[in-house]
Amino acid sequence: MSTAHAVEPTLRDQLVMAHVDLVKALAYRLRRRLPAQVEVAELVSAGVLGLIDAASRYQPALGVPFDAFARRRIQGAMLDALRGLDRVPRSIRRMQRQAEEAITRLRQTLGREPEAGEIAADLSITPEQYDQMLDELRVVEMASVRVADDGDSCRLVELAIDPESGPYLQLERRELTRRLAAALTQIPERERQILALSYVEELTLAEIGRVFGIGESRVSQLRTQAVMRLRSILRPSIATVEAH
Numbered sequence: 745m746s747t748a749h750a751v752e753p754t755l756r757d758q759l760v761m762a763h764v765d766l767v768k769a770l771a772y773r774l775r776r777r778l779p780a781q782v783e784v785a786e787l788v789s790a791g792v793l794g795l796i797d798a799a800s801r802y803q804p805a806l807g808v809p810f811d812a813f814a815r816r817r818i819q820g821a822m823l824d825a826l827r828g829l830d831r832v833p834r835s836i837r838r839m840q841r842q843a844e845e846a847i848t849r850l851r852q853t854l855g856r857e858p859e860a861g862e863i864a865a866d867l868s869i870t871p872e873q874y875d876q877m878l879d880e881l882r883v884v885e886m887a888s889v890r891v892a893d894d895g896d897s898c899r900l901v902e903l904a905i906d907p908e909s910g911p912y913l914q915l916e917r918r919e920l921t922r923r924l925a926a927a928l929t930q931i932p933e934r935e936r937q938i939l940a941l942s943y944v945e946e947l948t949l950a951e952i953g954r955v956f957g958i959g960e961s962r963v964s965q966l967r968t969q970a971v972m973r974l975r976s977i978l979r980p981s982i983a984t985v986e987a988h
Contacts, residue, residue, distance in 0.1 A: 756799040759798075760792075763795055764795070766815070767795050767818055768788055768791075770787075771788045787822045794814075794819070795814055795818050798810075798818065802814070836881065840972065844975050846863050847973055850866055860874060879968075881968050881972070882968050924974065927973075927978055938967050939967065939971075941955065949963045949964055
């Protein structure tokens, strides 16, 4: 970038000070979709660095509002921080895959989406242990969350695919989005509504709980179960893509 168009230090500082609240708003908005151990302070710290970078690079002559220009860099800095804080141990990922495989087996055997009790039985655990497993699997969402600029369904694509599957997914995103739309029609209505309220409307767990008359913990469990259903449906398609 030419230094002739760089922001003057004084204007840069003014832009940063005037948009700290934007960082906080984006941090709280993202935090609502993350596990409890991710603190808002971590997101804000990363976001401020993104804001400073945006203010340093901003070119007023281009006519782009600074708010729009900075938003993407702030979000990107927060997501980079999340990827660096990925705390998902291999044991949790193994647990997730076992549950997804159980759902796939039962779907093929029953010819419908299995109920929670049936999934627990296939895994040889009690319903209470299955609920606890869903609570533990919520942490996987931290490693998968993205802020999508090209449509709400892409947010669900990021959750429904394996984050370790590889960069080829970027090339297949359009196809995966199409298959996700089809997969969403197969899961139970309440779980589909919870996904929409959480990742499209961006309601909190408490707000969604009030809609359905259930607690936050139960909403979280149903949301995690819905994501596992989607992943189990999409997994054969993803495996086919990966083979190429």
